[in-house]
Amino acid sequence: MALDTTETRHARLEAILDAHAGREGPLLPILHDVQAAFGCVPAETIPRIADRLNLTRAEVHGVVSFYHDFRDEPAGRVVVKICRAEACKAVGSDALAAAAEARCGVAMGGTAPGGAVTLEPVYCLGLCACGPAAMVDGEILGRMDAARLDAALTERGA
Amino acid sequence: MKVWLPRDAAAKALGAEAVAAALEAEAARRGVALELVRTGSRGMVWLEPLAEVEIDGARHAVGPMTAADVPALFDGAAAHPKALGPVEALDWMRAQTRLTFARCGVIDPLSLSDYAAHGGLAGLRRALGMAPAEIVAEVTESGLRGRGGAGFPTGLKWKTVLEAEAPQKYIVCNADEGDSGTFADRMLMEGDPFTLIEGMAIAGLGVGATRGYVYLRSEYPDAIEVMEAAVRLAREAGLLGESVLGSGRAFDMEIRAGAGAYVCGEETSLLNSLEGKRGIVRAKPPLPAIEGLFGRPTVVNNVLSLATVPVIFEKGAAFYADFGLGRSRGTIPLQIAGNVARGGLFETAFGMPLGRIVEEIAGGTASGRPVKAVQVGGPLGAYMVPAQFDTPFGYEEVDGAGGLVGHAGLTVFDDGADMLEMARFAMEFCAVESCGKCTPCRIGAVRGVETLERVRAGDAAAVGLLEDLCETMSAGSLCALGGFAPFPVTSALKHFPEEFGAAREAAE
Structure with a gap:
């Protein structure tokens, strides 16, 4: 893993800000890139983002905190999202969510002690004709049950 | 051997990637030259992953496939234990009127030549020969109404933007399909992205907008990937840019990812989000058509509304308006979801009774238990019950029964629902x-x-x-x-x- 010093982190942030210079409405694309680079939107990046976009820190913080996607600290090593919306509830996603909580040892919305797994609700993955649906580390999975979820987690060492 | 296999997210969620890998491995083992075309989905989600193989000029369906079913495919698709016969002859396909989804599942989504060979760009070429007011009139005459849920006449919205004077106007595509039970936008973008691009270009020509944005939810990573690739290809081919298809008229667009806020599917909240703000709803008036993105006149249309525009221009407003019921003209891509035997996308003219959709098309519940309720129109739609199953599927008709067409999702629940x-x-x-x-x-x-x-x-x-x-x-x-x-x-x-x-x- 590359050394992640304050200087390299600073340089990465500047590179992201440079890449979006001149775009219309660049804040969301910037925040997505920052999170992809750092695993979250670190608090120390906010003043610099605000400065470059001529916004206040409060405005940038307001945007970061409004959207479910943006985290203020990195997620666990494996991120499990389970659809909790109607179409998946119609085919048993409540039971899947309960099984996931038991398997991961953490309540929905939390990260397991030790940081192995983050378990999150998601409201629709567009897989409504093959639910219950889940996303494990970006991989989409349909017709999930407790056994398949366990296999997906075990495969990833979680 | 040529095999078509969906790359649609639902097919992937049900194992399409493992099937694709098995196809490549088996072809290598047998020394057979394999041409594997990754398509969108035909919409028969209960049969995914659904492979197709050409026999005597017709594409035959085999599915639902697993990696274990792959070797038998090389021994002859017709005799495969999971062979279903010609795709177009399947009941689900024959009963549909596929206008918006005509190419979805058929073509390689990222092949412009495939797209053009199946009627793509014909609508845009026709629109390039028309004056802006004629383009808007064509959409008005088609009777197209906003497919995102509100059902507002698309032509009227375009006319307002056309008549607004401003140095810059925008076309914004609402692809923030957050309603549970709906997935038509996702399927369209993954299976036929150029249709959406073409529709947005026609909208731009019609109202005098040179820039477009697709606001696409982050929960759809596959759709984002396909749309971004399609925009790049369209730009390289001169379909987007300073001179659309060499016409001297400009239109370009980009894809913007949402960030997990359901409310951003509301048009004014979406505009704030595109501007880089919190996705807070704006009071109306002013309408986005007058003061929209960055305060400029903006057309905000759903994916399906814009993706239906090319076929209206290809075949004519009258052709499209000929389908439907009452004030609901044309076709509606129904999304049948939840506890159903046969779930998926079914495009049909407005007017089909709700009960026929649920009992006949979808085959009732997956559990085999009685249908208790159907939530029509997403999380903000009413629960409708079997006693209302004679309600025809149209904006006014469903509204009259106390419901909401919305984005045309139907989520079925069996008698176990609480x-x-x-x-x-x-x-x-x-x-x-x-x-x-x-x-x-x-x-x-x-x-x-x-x-x-x-x-x-x-x-x-x-x-x-x-x-x-x-x-x-x-x-x-x-x-x-x-x-x-x-x-x-x-x-x-x-x-x-x-x-x-x-x-x-x-x-x-």
Whole structure:
């Protein structure tokens, strides 16, 4: 893993800000890139983002905190999202969510002690004709049950 | 050997990648030259992953495939244990009128030559020969109404933007398909992205907008990948840019990812989000058509509305308007979801009775138990019951039955569904996703959850309070989130009063 010093982190942030210079409405694309680079939107990046976009820190913080996607600290090593919306509830996603909580040892919305797994609700993955649906580390999975979820987690060492 | 296999997210979620890998491995093992074309989905989700192989000039379907089913495919698709016959001859396909989804599942989504060979760009070429007012008139005559849910006449919206004077106008595509039970936008973008691009270019020519944005939810990573690739290819081919297809008229666009906020599917909230702000709803007026993105006149249309524009220009407004019922003209891509035997996308002319969709097309529940309720139109839509199954599927007709067409999703529940829990969830979802601008939604949804929990606990006074609260939210909320969230609650209460317990009887 590359050394992640304050200087390299600073340089990465500047590179992201440079890449979006001149775009219309660049804040969301910037925040997505920052999170992809750092695993979250670190608090120390906010003043610099605000400065470059001529916004206040409060405005940038307001945007970061409004959207479910943006985290203020990195997620666990494996991120499990389970659809909790109607179409998946119609085919048993409540039971899947309960099984996931038991398997991961953490309540929905939390990260397991030790940081192995983050378990999150998601409201629709567009897989409504093959639910219950889940996303494990970006991989989409349909017709999930407790056994398949366990296999997906075990495969990833979680 | 040529094999078509979907790369649609639903097919992938059911194992399409393992099937693709097995196809490559088996072809290598046998020394057979394999041409594997990754398509969109035909919409028969219960058969995914659905492979197709050409036999005597017709594409034959084999599925649902697993990696273990692959070797037999090389021994002859017709004799395969999972062979289903020619795709076009399957009941599900024959019963449809596929206009918006004509190419989805058929072509390679990222091949412009495939796209053009199947009627693509014909609409845009025709529009390039028309004056802006003629383009807008064509859309008006087609009777197309907003497929995102509101059903507002698309031509009227375009006319407002055309007549607005401004140095810059925008076309914004609402691809923030957050409603549970809906996935048509996702399927279209993954399976036929150039249709959306073509529709947006025609919209740009019609209203005088040179820039477009697709606001695409982050929960759809596959759709984002396909759309971004398609925009790059379209730009390289001169379909987008300074001179659209060499016409000297400019239109370009980009894809913007959302960030997990359901309320951004509301058009004014979406515009704020595109501008880089919190996704807070704006009061209307001013309409986005007058003051939209960055305060400029903006067409905000759903994916399906824009993706239907090319076929209207290819075949003519009258052709499209010929389908349908009453004031609901053309076709509607139904999305059949939840506890159903045959779930997926089914495009048909407006007017099919609800019961026929649920019982005949979808084949009833997956569990085999009786249908208890169907939520029509997403999380903000009403629960409809078998006694209402003769309701024709049209905007005014469903509305007349106390429901909402919305984005045309139908989520089916069997008799095991707990309607009090579904009502509680509707309020909880509204509380989680409320933008917070207006009080009826922000506070009302939280109180709704609490009140339904009191009902659950047997509190007699709570049902009357809930009804009052729903009325306040419906009448007083700024947008459809708080305004329509009571729909599932009041419809569940109306159709299943017994589940809201003795409390209701005592209250009355």
